[in-house]
Amino acid sequence: xxxxxxxxxxxxxxxxxxxxxxxxxxxxxxxxxxxxxxxxxxxxxxxxxxxxxxxxxxxxxxxxxxxxxxxxxxxxxxxxxxxxxxxxxxxxxxxxxxxxxxxxxxxxxxxxxxxxxxxxxxxxxxxxxxxxxxxxxxxxxxxxxxxxxxxxxxxxxxxxxxxxxxxxxxxxxxxxxxxxxxxxxxxxxxxxxxxxxxxxxxxxxxxxxxxxxxx
Amino acid sequence: xxxxxxxxxxxxxxxxxxxxxxxxxxxxxxxxxxxxxxxxxxxxxxxxxxxxxxxxxxxxxxxxxxxxxxxxxxxxxxxxxx
Numbered sequence: 001x002x003x004x005x006x007x008x009x010x011x012x013x014x015x016x017x018x019x020x021x022x023x024x025x026x027x028x029x030x031x032x033x034x035x036x037x038x039x040x041x042x043x044x045x046x047x048x049x050x051x052x053x054x055x056x057x058x059x060x061x062x063x064x065x066x067x068x069x070x071x072x073x074x075x076x077x078x079x080x081x082x083x084x085x086x087x088x089x090x091x092x093x094x095x096x097x098x099x100x101x102x103x104x105x106x107x108x109x110x111x112x113x114x115x116x117x118x119x120x121x122x123x124x125x126x127x128x129x130x131x132x133x134x135x136x137x138x139x140x141x142x143x144x145x146x147x148x149x150x151x152x153x154x155x156x157x158x159x160x161x162x163x164x165x166x167x168x169x170x171x172x173x174x175x176x177x178x179x180x181x182x183x184x185x186x187x188x189x190x191x192x193x194x195x196x197x198x199x200x201x202x203x204x205x206x207x208x209x210x211x212x213x214x215x
Numbered sequence: 216x217x218x219x220x221x222x223x224x225x226x227x228x229x230x231x232x233x234x235x236x237x238x239x240x241x242x243x244x245x246x247x248x249x250x251x252x253x254x255x256x257x258x259x260x261x262x263x264x265x266x267x268x269x270x271x272x273x274x275x276x277x278x279x280x281x282x283x284x285x286x287x288x289x290x291x292x293x294x295x296x297x
Binding site for chain 1: 231232233234235237238282283284286288289
């Protein structure tokens with residue numbers, strides 16, 4: 001099963017994400033805003049600053065032509081992963097509930113943080129165990145998650161207050177678990193030379209999930 | 216087709232924290248010694264709409280707000296004719 005990384009104007013984690021997917025053995029393509037997503041079982045919206053965060057982070061990217069392709073992919077039950085700005089885009093597309101606002105400190109936060117895995121039965125987290133503590137880097141100015149309603153499938157929580165998020169939420173999934181959005185960067189934590197490897201299991205989970213599903 | 220000019224004023228809802236506004240308010244009050252409270256930093260977008268009449272123009276601006284300009288989960292807006 002092939003994966004793709006969508007390259008928006010202003011994406012800057014597309015290559016890291018491509019590398020992480022290739023590292024776990026997936027075939028990966030970069031796709032542009034006018035491409036089709038039909039061939040892919042996993043669609044990744046990478047981190048960065050699409051359209052310079054104009055208006056609101058992710059707001060413009062969420063209304064590009066490729067958004068229609070993403071919606072089609074959702075209907076077909078494909079896996080969608082949004083990391084950082086990708087998470088903001090999924091929120092702006094209303095594919096995940098809530099809002100992501102400026103950090104309560106008013107400052108950009110760029111450091112390694114500890115998280116707990118609240119949900120280890122999604123296609124993205126099945127190699128983790130529930131309540132496992134992992135360490136991943138964050139790098140965002142607009143990561144304060146505001147919860148709307150009670151039906152939120154929380155997947156990752158910060159162990160400390162990083163940005164003022166409700167309930168220290170760092171990542172959430174759709175009800176069926178096939179769409180995951182998260183502010184921390186697993187793609188930056190797949191090799192020890194980068195300072196940590198706790199992100200690796202996320203990508204390995206995806207590979208294993210897709211393998212099982214294709215059988 | 217006539218053109219109409221509008222301003223869209225966007226503000227966070229009352230229950231949403233606004234760290235930029237808080238910082239600006241703090242500087243005005245603590246450094247400039249001005250008795251300022253509850254400062255909220257919003258956005259004002261000015262635009263022109265082509266429409267056959269002003270009512271249709273208003274309608275188009277509201278659509279722009281709903282489709283992109285405003286996030287109704289955390290923001291409120293007002294449309295003003297300029």
